[in-house]
Amino acid sequence: MKYQDEFRDRHVxxxxxxxxxxHVAGRTEPMTFMEVCGTHTMSxxxxxxxxxxxxxxxxxxxxxxxxxVTPNEYLDRAVALCRLPDVxxxxxxxxxxxxxxxxxLQEERARGADIRxxxxxxxxxxxxxRNPEKRVVFLGVGFExxxxxxxxxxxxxxxxxxANYFVLxxxxxxxxxxxxxxxxxxxxxxxxxCPAHVSTITGPEIYRFLAEEFHIPCVITGFEPAxxxxxxxxxxxxxxxGESRVETQYSRVVRPEGNRKAQEVIREVxxxxxxxxxxxxxxxxxxxxxxxxxxxxxxxKAIPVAVEETREHAGCLCGEILKGKAAPxxxxxxxxxxxxxSPVGACMVSSEGTCAAAYKYGQ
Amino acid sequence: MCLGVPMQVVSVGDGDIVAEIDGVRKExxxxxxxxxxxxxxxxxxxxxxxxxxxxxxxxxxxLRLMREVFKPEDMA
Numbered sequence: 281m282k283y284q285d286e287f288r289d290r291h292v293x294x295x296x297x298x299x300x301x302x303h304v305a306g307r308t309e310p311m312t313f314m315e316v317c318g319t320h321t322m323s324x325x326x327x328x329x330x331x332x333x334x335x336x337x338x339x340x341x342x343x344x345x346x347x348x349v350t351p352n353e354y355l356d357r358a359v360a361l362c363r364l365p366d367v368x369x370x371x372x373x374x375x376x377x378x379x380x381x382x383x384x385l386q387e388e389r390a391r392g393a394d395i396r397x398x399x400x401x402x403x404x405x406x407x408x409x410r411n412p413e414k415r416v417v418f419l420g421v422g423f424e425x426x427x428x429x430x431x432x433x434x435x436x437x438x439x440x441x442x443a444n445y446f447v448l449x450x451x452x453x454x455x456x457x458x459x460x461x462x463x464x465x466x467x468x469x470x471x472x473x474c475p476a477h478v479s480t481i482t483g484p485e486i487y488r489f490l491a492e493e494f495h496i497p498c499v500i501t502g503f504e505p506a507x508x509x510x511x512x513x514x515x516x517x518x519x520x521x522g523e524s525r526v527e528t529q530y531s532r533v534v535r536p537e538g539n540r541k542a543q544e545v546i547r548e549v550x551x552x553x554x555x556x557x558x559x560x561x562x563x564x565x566x567x568x569x570x571x572x573x574x575x576x577x578x579x580x581k582a583i584p585v586a587v588e589e590t591r592e593h594a595g596c597l598c599g600e601i602l603k604g605k606a607a608p609x610x611x612x613x614x615x616x617x618x619x620x621x622s623p624v625g626a627c628m629v630s631s632e633g634t635c636a637a638a639y640k641y642g643q
Numbered sequence: 644m645c646l647g648v649p650m651q652v653v654s655v656g657d658g659d660i661v662a663e664i665d666g667v668r669k670e671x672x673x674x675x676x677x678x679x680x681x682x683x684x685x686x687x688x689x690x691x692x693x694x695x696x697x698x699x700x701x702x703x704x705x706l707r708l709m710r711e712v713f714k715p716e717d718m719a
Binding site: 283284286287291292294295296298299319372399400401402403425426428429432435436476477480481506507510513529531532533534535539540541542545632 | 646647649669672674675676677685687689690691692694695697698699701702704705706708709710712713714
């Protein structure tokens with residue numbers, strides 16, 4: 281694949297690392313950059329990028345894994361829904377193994393629940409069309425990248441006249457939690473590696489307040505190792521120059537206006553709402569619920585169900601890890617009671633989770 | 644889940660495409676794409692939807708800027 285290979289060129293990555301070292305030479309004060317996208321987290325661990333950076337440049341992971349920031353209460357509702365005899369739960373694969381308060385979808389499936397892992401929400405719409413006697417509930421989690429796809433599935437179900445397709449929506453939008461973390465004096469974030477495909481949909485403007493109000497440089501960065509290294513280099517340059525702007529390293533994909541068609545689908549199908557984030561709490565206006573005009577597709581409204589009382593997992597540090605305040609190895613469960621084979625917390629379940637990346641690549 | 648994958652367009656249908664990466668072919672909806680695509684283009688596919696076209700000129704420009712930084716003596 282021609283682009284991927286060139287953006288993985290080891291010499292280019294090392295050249296960029298050398299440039300970063302030149303920029304920070306003689307500086308004693310460290311700078312901390314946060315990546316808020318799970319795919320960046322994976323890339324940083326997979327290619328060992330931290331080991332190429334000078335000690336003055338520190339990378340920390342933030343709340344960028346959609347499965348990880350989804351609180352237990354949501355999983356408990358999904359579990360309650362899948363226990364209904366006429367319900368098929370359709371979901372992306374990484375939701376299945378996340379433990380809720382007392383069960384997971386995987387455990388429910390072993391007990392006979394009909395749970396289907398799909399690649400696209402359109403596959404879930406097709407399942408609904410093939411199973412008119414069943415109600416199909418798609419688990420709609422994810423950020424601005426995923427929301428339009430799930431909005432698109434609702435529009436497709438409407439067009440097909442389906443009355444048995446529903447979405448349990450817990451979409452979240454990215455810039456608000458970045459504002460919360462920016463204001464946290466304990467974290468002291470000096471720059472953001474901004475998510476690539478969220479920005480593909482939204483465009484770069486959503487980060488402007490971080491640069492202007494919090495004076496934090498923001499660089500929208502691609503996922504290949506040379507992309508991440510160049511993104512870090514662009515952040516370092518801004519910090520050294522005392523600047524704070526929003527820049528786009530990933531200009532081969534991200535347009536200044538974003539993807540207007542996808543933005544339009546989000547506006548049509550969803551309404552902004554307050555949303556709970558694992559580890560961070562409720563952030564006003566940081567979620568997307570299904571708009572009233574599409575309420576018949578809203579699983580929460582259309583399929584009432586009793587949900588068990590939410591319980592947190594004792595000892596799990598996912599919350600602190602998602603805020604960038606703890607590293608996976610700070611958690612007493614990491615690698616012992618909690619492994620990818622037998623995860624306790626969400627950050628170990630999803631391949632985009634910080635703990636899963638740290639476990640897999642051993643850093 | 645948020646993984647968007649660059650794929651090459653193999654054929655363009657009515658509202659959808661077939662795209663390929665590493666010999667794997669998948670269908671993707673064009674419902675969310677606000678740009679024209681044609682056979683041979685690269686697109687980012689996420690959860691069954693093409694969400695952006697990959698701009699070859701911008702890709703080459705980014706690589707050019709990266710190579711500018713690359714110095715052989717750093718590789719010693």
